[in-house]
Amino acid sequence: MNETLTAVLTAVIPIVIIGIICAVVLVVASKVMAVKENEKIPAIRECLPGANCGACGFAGCDGYAKALAEGETTATNLCVPGGDTVSKKISEILGVEFEDVVEQVAVIHCAGDCKYTQDRVEYSGIQSCAAAKLIFGSKGDCPYGCLGFGDCLKACPNNAICIENGIAHVNTKLCVGCGLCTKACPNGLISLMADVERVVVTCSNKDKGAVTRKACKNGCIGCKKCEKVCSQNAIKVVNNLAVIDYSKCPDCDDFGACARECTTGCIMLSDFSGIHRVK
Template identity: 70%
Template sequence: MEAILTAVIPVVIIGVICAAVLVIASKVMAVKEDERFPKVRECLPGANCGACGYAGCDGYAKALCENSDTPTNLCIPGADGVAKQLSEVLGVEFADVVEQVAVVHCSGDCEHTQDKVDYQGIATCKAAKLLYGGKGSCSYGCLGLGDCAAVCPKEAICIEDGIAHVNPKDCIGCGMCAKECPNHLISLVADVKRVVVACSSKDKGAVTRKVCSGGCIGCKKCEKVCPNGAIKVTDNVAVIDYEKCHDCPDFAACARSCTTGCIVIGDLSGYHRVKH
């Protein structure tokens, strides 16, 4: 018994002393923190994707606490759910989040285009891009090595038939893939049913035609049929101005008129819409 006590008592005493010192230190040297910060931070999904424009979720939470003018609807992956929670915690009015999904502006899969070289190097798009602009015959197209799929936090991107495909049902719209793509083929669009130009080739029509049967040749047919004037061919590729592309009386006329079929109707009902 005595042996146990001589062992236990010193350890307990040391423990109590340590605890007392820690308690005193944490009281004396407490750092003042905005008490809303942990609550605000908890609302955010913690993906640290940077879609809000701040350095990660911590940065956004800090900005929300310190500056009451910071909009609460910047978290795209969190969507309306997070915006609602944020407006509750901060006591401001709820603002709707424009949910977005990523789309790949390239249709150069094995069916439409060919590789010009057999690339054996480091298996990332960035490395392949350095070597004569990639292995595909179109230097603007998807390199197909999956840098975007690697950064996707939701595994919403798969590489099929040599190009990246985004599954909008899983896409949370964080935009990490868009930042990663060395050819800047991925952009974020609002997640409603709409038309998408699946080509980014700035080559002249004849060149595009030669390397890829699915590419935009810049024929301007879509420009003419669009009732809202939302499509413009710039740098030999059709670009849709989504500000104007809505309430279309003749929906997807552009897609039907497209000679190469590079304008596609995408049901972009994304992750958020399916979930909520």
Template identity: 50%
Template structure:
């Protein structure tokens, strides 16, 4: 037989055999796909951030379709829109979702906080925190190497004058930064509406705090007395606001001698 013909024939025969074999195999061994899960998965943002508590968007979609969870509002990046879409597909009741955004509770930027040591090492908050609690005198404050900046998938966190700041327009409330911050400084605050928030986590005594940072909470109790709703409590020389009770009147901010407590108005991200 002609060697060229033989070569062409043998390659084509192998190719056709492989194609037929694969086609048959894909029919015979087909795994039934969960259509509902696929549909739900298509609505989800696909960031796989894990804010819902499942292994990712696929995990959440599978859990919803199998009825392992009936919560339709777990997807923080998707917000109310996605919750309603999921409700439509699954027929589950759509809860009311309170939109939140991350806030870094520290004002210890380069002009306010006192530097304790010159840190020369890996530029990472988690590393720096292990050496005398970080380069700033205040061991509770933002270290400012931007571990949260790196963790944010939406580019919503930036370093401004030595501390991290979250842009509420870009924040999708996935809580990755909350888990990343070695000082636990990032908290989720409700969007839409004005809340008082203590931008400090310093638990040192007032006199010590004064030497560490210009805007550190000294635990003077003035805000506690000023608050008409009794929303503020002091725990180990640091005030904390109960956001559910707070009405945003601003009486605490007016009284605070160090401007540690502030009124924060977060606006919804532009979709």
């Protein structure tokens, strides 16, 4: 017993002593040679949500707090998940005027669920969109559409995404607009949109009309009818796919005409109010 104890102690004691010496040296060094950091950084960091989502364009919340405190950026409205409340707090700390945050929600530009399109192959590999895309490009008829394995769902910190009928849906009432899902989708189907908008193109197929039609009954066939009915010239068909310029939407006098007239119904009219507008 005694021998074991001695053996253990001869190993433990030197390590502990060396560890303590190192610790003391490091603590003393960090106190003596401390570099003064801007005291606004922890204050701003405190206000931010701490999701480290990168929606502001900086490396996490720490990066944004540092950039604000050191004057790299003056925009206090970059934190989309935080919304107006965070922007107000930051503006108070920095003593600048409050800037309105454009609240955003994620929208999925694919509505080709199992009613509109069908599987081309039977995929039984790793249940992930990225893996399925690597093998056949897609498992369904449409090579652009939602694969439905929920890579976005896994990326979402707020459980705002669900998979129904084989494709992903965003519950905008839960979406904070962090944009993590936009990076997770291997087909790039998800984009962020200001949550005041009411129309959205729910297709990303860039094939010619006939090809698209064959793959999915919901697909945009590029018929340009929306271009014609839009009173503001806000819709353009680019690469056989309708694209809406939302900056022109507020002036629209016949709102929702594009969705009403869309031949395949891929332009949808709906309420996308996000979490920040839920009272």
